[in-house]
Amino acid sequence: MAAAAPTDTPSTGPDWPLAIYEALKSADVRQLCYVPDAGHARLIRLTHDDPAIATTVLTTEEEGVALGAGAWLGGQRAVLLMQSSGVGNCVNMFSLLASCRFPFLTFVTMRGEWAEFNPWQVPMGKATQSAFEIMGVTVFRMERPEDAGEIAAAAATLAFDSDQPIAVLISQRMIGAKKWTENK
Template identity: 85%
Template sequence: MTVSDPPSPAPDWPLAIYQALKAADVRQLCYVPDAGHSRLIRLAHDDPAIAATVLTTEEEGIALSAGAWLGGQRAVLLMQSSGVGNCVNMLSLLSSCRFPFLSFVTMRGEWAEFNPWQVAMGKATQAAFEIMGVTVFRLERPEDAGEMAAAAARLAYDSDQPIAVLIAQRMIGAKKWTESR
């Protein structure tokens, strides 16, 4: 009988993304509340050097990102895949004006999804971004989060490109329907 080492804990991928955003001098983070981004949102709110803004709808984040750039700052938009459909028209601003753009998107409608309403937009998210000229990266493994976030930020801000990083639903975990009685 051999004794094996206990499995190592999963990397703290929200912290790795936050550190990459800090290294890229991101000063504004906007979001529609989402449990998948909750740790990253808390990190931003706890950092006095980052202005964290709650949005009422995702397309406001595209306008905020463009305005931040015009004002000399870098911004990032956090959203869920279900919100990407709300942004399609506004994404045209990015290519028309050559604004850099960076978004991290928690995916729904994939692995172990319980809500059938999430499946359609989950399937269409990457294509919707690509049709609108946004380069898409897909983050599947927690240990790749820091490196991918840094590469996405460099490409967005140094090359004036719109970039979306899709965070696989499996990394976030399966959501469960709960009833309160």
């Protein structure tokens, strides 16, 4: 019997990754960093295909907080893409945002909520929003694909025009429940 592999069941409806990408382009985002994540795959592909956006693959999520701060100091806007399980890795680095009042924007695909099969994802999924808020990060929730462009644009404006740390949590229901299937 072959090993099991994860599959995604994406939501139907508007192309929300494209709506986020367009909002980031309108906000003049020039850098995007990420730890590879299936939930962000389409958005990552869109940015890789855009020569005006520099993409950086990270080894761990907290590197993205520092990259965003460095981009800002260098006159550019950056966005961090991560999964909810990576938020806990960043808590200490969030103090940089508060102490130096750097703008920060992250889009977080949620796990541990809608139809989660992996019990290891549940604790951080429950703690994600609170962890951000305890560290002074304003949290928006994206629950419906048709709201993606508006929420992304509002988050980018608040982050970059008001020097605020902002996290947009993308519902697991939007990215689709992961399922394990048998490879044959």
